[in-house]
Amino acid sequence: MMNRDFFEMMALIVIGIIYHIFLILYFYNTRLLFFSLIFYFAIILIYYYNKKKVVNKYMDFINTLDNSLNHLINMDFQKVSGLQTLDETFNSKVNQKILRLSEIWQEESLQGLKEKENLQSLISDISHQVKTPMTNLKILQSALVKGHISKEEKEKLLKSMEGQLDKISFLLESMIKSSRLEIGLIQLNKIPSNLFDTIAEAIAGIVVKAEKKNIEIVVDCPESYILPHDKKWTAEALFNILENGIKYSPYNTKIEVKVERWEIYTKIDIIDEGIGIPEEDFGKIFQRFFREESSYDVEGVGIGLYLSREIIQRQEGYIKVASIIGEGSTFSVFLPNDL
Template identity: 30%
Template sequence: MSRHWKDRLERQNRLFDAALSNMLHGLCMFDRDHRLILCNVAYARMYDLPPALAEEGTSRAAILDHCAARGCGPADIDAYLDIEREARASHAPAVRNIPLADGRVIKISHSPLDGDTYVATHLDVTEKVRVTEELARANDTLEARVRERTVLVWRQAEALERLLAHEREINDNQRQFVTMASHEFRTPLTIIDGAAQRLLRNRDRADAIFVEEKAVEIRASVARIIDLMESILVTGRHDAGEGQLSYDRIDLAELIRLCCERRSGIEGTHRFHLDLARLPDRIDADRSALEQVFTNLLSNAVKYARDAPDIHVRAWADEDTVVVAVEDRGIGIDAEDLPRMFQRYFRARTSTGIAGTGIGLHLVRQIVEMHQGVVEVASQRGRGSTFTVRLPRIRPIAASVPATGPLSA
């Protein structure tokens, strides 16, 4: 070989050594027996290799033992060796991030060469992995927060929709109530006005029977207006949370008889058959409140049983409870409407054409529940209805606190 080529080769070797020494990546080459052929400075520094272990011919096992002793070897030696096996099997580079025992993460790339030798690069990617993991955690946190916020927004939207639907229902109910109440007031007032006009026209020749008939019409219409006004006022006080029950020892049988007599005097069209002998002498209750309950139930029985004049009122008691059932044989209620009968302003389909506001039964349930009792309805269309009230015989302990309901001002 000429001098020129020798100088050129030496120059290339020097440049190659300089390039290896200045690489940021750790680089190493091993032969088929896993003995070191060469390594650069970055590789030796990465694993804190002494000069003796960076010399050609050093076994890979010696380097790994040194790293294990220094605490900078692979945390999983099998994962480390798998890279070489993967590269040899595929005859292509294999790359994997290998965690070290000291917490660093090294990206190792094995490339097989001819003669079962291989070259490997080692790059410290600890910071990159940390940042990537932090970004992944931040992304997971962000996604979780987005999901939480989305769920919250949906819940708020659903709550708002429920409120809006409730408001629409209230507005619809109010419009419906105003329409029905106007009709309810107009009808008895028209009757009163008509009766009064006939009395005036016939005042000089009216006999006692005629005057009595017109007086009965007027009284019935006035009672109808009073019942309506009382229901509206009591319901309003209940909604405002005003008033409380005024408990007393009352004769329930006597109260029911009084309500029936009053209804008979007003209507004069129906017969009330009473079975009250099994009631106790006294129970704890608010007399005026229960008077409203049975006045409403008897009024409904008459109203919705125009062609069935017999109304049965049965009552009995057990050790803790009194039960009163008001039964008519009137038009009855559709099965689909039964669950809604005590809702405010609701009127059954069978009540079409019959005057009413839909607040009477709602008020009945309010008052009964304030007494910690229960009211139920059983009915069949065309076969009549039975409304059953169950009340405690003795004032419940919780009822010693003012109730949220309306009744005694």
Template identity: 40%
Template sequence: MRSSFTRIILVSAALYAITCGLFIFFLIQYEASRTVITISVLFAVAAAGIFTGFMLAIRNQMSSILSKLSLTIQSIIDRQGSEWFSVSEDNMLSKLQEQVLKLSGILRMQKQRYKEESEEVKSLISDIAHQLKTPLANLTIYNGLLMDSGLTTDKRQEFTRILLSQTEKLTWLMDNLIKMSRLESGIIMIQTGKHDIGKTVFTAIKQMYPHAERKNVEIQFSGEQSIELQHDVKWTGEAILNVLDNAVKYTDEAGVIKVSIHKYEMFARIDIEDNGKGIPEHELSQIFKRFYRGADAIDTHGVGVGLYLARKIITEQGGYMKVSSEMGKGSMFSIFVPVGDSFSVAPAISDITPLD
């Protein structure tokens, strides 16, 4: 940069000298007076000095600017984020500095996001490996036991049931892992449309009913009105089904699960309340985490994916979930789905109960 600037000064000085020489030559050629020639020469020399000083000042100014820019960039590299140009001045340099600092912030955010994504992938792989380890180990163990020719018929049937249970658990786990990964990676897009949320809830209840019936758990569905709002029927139903499945798992035999819908100005609220064992207060903030299982859930079938998926699905639609619980009395999960501009009251679904 400095050599280029010096070259420009030298070329400009040469052109200026040639111009002055030609001017003096014409003055002598046309026999101008000595005084005029002297004044012209002095003026030319003075102009040359002024021009040279001006160019040198510009060079110094440019060097100062480039030096400050270099310091600014270096401070960004060193993560200091120092400002070398006054931000109170609305000029090109302060604007350039602002853009450079913005770029630095964007790059830092991207780096942090990539780091978090990398940690998330590592965590996911670790969680998946941990979740697959137990059922795969059980399959190997019981498969080996079944190969014992001296095994009694009762034991063989028992081990076969365990193998079937572990296979079902493994299949269920893989299905949910696929759903979870597709949702998180954006492969599956939530597609909302104007649908009756009451019918979506009722469909989920019908799907869960056989599982509840095996435990003699009653599911009661009440709601004065059915609400039409923007939601993805399939995935919202999946979220509700996961919450219902969780309620059935942790409700004792002959228990009751109450499902109700309430409408507000901005949201529709779906309450799923059980009279199970309840959730300890210190676990309430943890239960929506991926693969989280409470201390009392060790003996209950599950891997800790259902509630995580449910909240993920609802959040993707602009909603949210809340939970309240009391030990020994049960828990209530509330799903809030935004009604948006498409809110309207549909014909009521009366006396809907899956036990009839």
């Protein structure tokens, strides 16, 4: 840098000498030569002063940029500072990009922390949910091996063990589904499909359970109702809500499925005559493994509604719930009418 400045200055001096020799030879005026020399060297000094000022300004810019990038690398987002140059437009653009980069990295950092917390919560939830059936299996296995029991009692124990294994299998299958949905391994394919057929598919999975409790299922939906949705996963979401309604409904009641087209969304109401949900739990029931205290005597793991919400949200829809204790609940599923 210094060698370059030196040669640049020498070149200007040589040019100046040649120019002033020309003045002497052409005008032969010493006063003109004197003022010309002063003016010329003043220009050189001003040029180098301004050049040094600009260089210093840009060196400050580079140092500040370097420090800001180091703070970003170290995720110390509060210390990312603004940058100053002589060009305000350039200054504004670079500042905007640096601050945007800081925001993106901060969001990524928070997202990574959130994912880590979710993973820890998931592991804790799985451990808690598997613990009870595993303990039951150990007790049943111990009774089966050590005890002198009749054939009938043995069959009863084996059936109980099968029930506990089914519970673990269902839990793990549900966890795999929810995890694959969360991390995007499952891609939902929204295409115009017959909603009536999707509802029928969901109902087919719970007919036997409904018949056991003599629960009537009534559907109010046009048979040719076309709506963009993922047929398989939407049926899964509706099945979970319907199954939940059957679990918490008394014998000899009714579940209604009503479809209504709104301007932007199609609303699917699933109305039961069950025990109802406390208002303070409306938001909690969609959390993974949440179970309301009064429902502990009902078989379940508390993941069905969580899965339903995940599936509907990934189709740009949402679920609302309304309920009255002792009278029943209404789950309203909203799906967009357009792709």
